[in-house]
Amino acid sequence: MVGYAFMGAAHSQAWRNAPRFFDLPMRPDMAAVAGRDAAAVQAAAVRLGWSSTETDWKALVSRDDIDLVDICTPGDTHAEIAITALEAGKHVLCEKPLANSVEEAEAMVRAAQAADGLAMVGFTYRRVPAIQLARTLVADGRIGTVRHVRAQYLQDWIADPQAPLSWRLDKQKAGSGALGDIGAHIVDLAQFVTGEAVTGVSAILETFVRERPVASEHSGLRGTAGAQTGPVTVDDAAIFLGRMSGGGLATFEATRFAWGRKNAIRLEINGSAGSLAFDFEDMNVLHFFDATQPAVEAGFRRIVVTEPEHPYIAAWWPAGHGLGYEHAFTHQAVDLVTAIAEHRQPVPSFADGLVVQRVLAAVEQSAADDSRWTPVQKES
Numbered sequence: 001m002v003g004y005a006f007m008g009a010a011h012s013q014a015w016r017n018a019p020r021f022f023d024l025p026m027r028p029d030m031a032a033v034a035g036r037d038a039a040a041v042q043a044a045a046v047r048l049g050w051s052s053t054e055t056d057w058k059a060l061v062s063r064d065d066i067d068l069v070d071i072c073t074p075g076d077t078h079a080e081i082a083i084t085a086l087e088a089g090k091h092v093l094c095e096k097p098l099a100n101s102v103e104e105a106e107a108m109v110r111a112a113q114a115a116d117g118l119a120m121v122g123f124t125y126r127r128v129p130a131i132q133l134a135r136t137l138v139a140d141g142r143i144g145t146v147r148h149v150r151a152q153y154l155q156d157w158i159a160d161p162q163a164p165l166s167w168r169l170d171k172q173k174a175g176s177g178a179l180g181d182i183g184a185h186i187v188d189l190a191q192f193v194t195g196e197a198v199t200g201v202s203a204i205l206e207t208f209v210r211e212r213p214v215a216s217e218h219s220g221l222r223g224t225a226g227a228q229t230g231p232v233t234v235d236d237a238a239i240f241l242g243r244m245s246g247g248g249l250a251t252f253e254a255t256r257f258a259w260g261r262k263n264a265i266r267l268e269i270n271g272s273a274g275s276l277a278f279d280f281e282d283m284n285v286l287h288f289f290d291a292t293q294p295a296v297e298a299g300f301r302r303i304v305v306t307e308p309e310h311p312y313i314a315a316w317w318p319a320g321h322g323l324g325y326e327h328a329f330t331h332q333a334v335d336l337v338t339a340i341a342e343h344r345q346p347v348p349s350f351a352d353g354l355v356v357q358r359v360l361a362a363v364e365q366s367a368a369d370d371s372r373w374t375p376v377q378k379e380s
């Protein structure tokens with residue numbers, strides 16, 4: 001694994017827990033973690049359960065005992081690490097968004113196509129059981145033709161203007177702000193659940209706080225404000241309209257300025273025969289309105305997605321005991337290891353990551369162009 005902060009910790013618990021709860025065809029061995037600071041990476045290895053450390057990711061990628069490289073670093077490093085790893089014959093798991101630009105993402109897709117190794121991008125929320133159930137209900141026609149997709153990703157961790165700068169607020173490192181960091185998730189979820197593509201967008205982006213304290217120290221989403229200030233070079237919020245390939249209309253809202261909303265991923269889909277609604281802040285629940293039922297007794301049904309028949313649940317706790325944020329990372333590890341063992345392309349693939357990247361690029365283009373309607377580039 002390269003990187004060991006917030007995402008690295010989430011991935012580490014997944015590699016640790018996957019073989020303990022699931023019957024896997026192969027057992028992941030947490031061989032090495034890489035980070036630039038020798039003492040810090042050593043401490044992280046002990047804390048997170050890695051057997052050895054490297055201070056140069058290139059050394060890690062060239063090791064013979066490494067089969068899979070898990071990239072948990074800021075977006076500006078994804079393309080180089082992933083391509084080098086694929087060229088060295090490794091499998092790759094890369095955090096989202098796939099890259100900082102469409103060009104980088106295209107190069108990653110080309111490298112994945114040419115490689116023997118398999119490559120997956122970490123749109124982890126696909127692995128929340130309620131999201132998987134939503135996709136199955138849509139695919140089974142239970143809500144009919146999709147008319148509306150209403151997707152929001154709401155956080156508040158930089159709503160305070162004194163929250164310090166971090167790499168996520170630096171365009172060079174992150175590529176974009178709320179758009180790529182959390183907007184990418186809801187674009188992927190909208191496409192995953194409906195099985196359709198976003199074909200065009202009209203967008204606005206805004207940066208509310210343009211100058212922030214430089215962090216004296218920072219880890220994950222929290223930091224300590226220092227005395228100096230520096231510029232925010234990414235969007236704080238992204239709002240866009242979209243059209244779906246099946247004829248439906250979509251609205252997307254991604255912001256880190258929604259006080260009180262900590263990790264609210266809300267997806268509501270209205271179809272010709274019913275509706276689905278999900279909120280990650282109540283992640284074990286899916287709401288389903290079946291319009292084929294008599295009106296007198298129809299009404300949103302609150303499905304608690306914790307039955308052993310629901311995706312992934314049988315490996316965990318009895319019905320009603322519930323899963324959390326980290327479980328989706330474990331499911332991601334399970335699915336990747338299984339795909340590798342079966343020599344099958346894991347999903348979401350780098351090509352799926354590129355599709356999202358093209359939507360993000362269309363959003364940025366539209367916003368730069370006074371919200372002009374902008375088609376999403378199709379596969380070339």
Ligand code: SOE
Nearest residue numbers: 006096155181182185221263
């Ligand atoms: C920060 O907004 C963040 O950590 C994202 O980068 C993750 O992808 C998301 O899972 C939680 O929030």
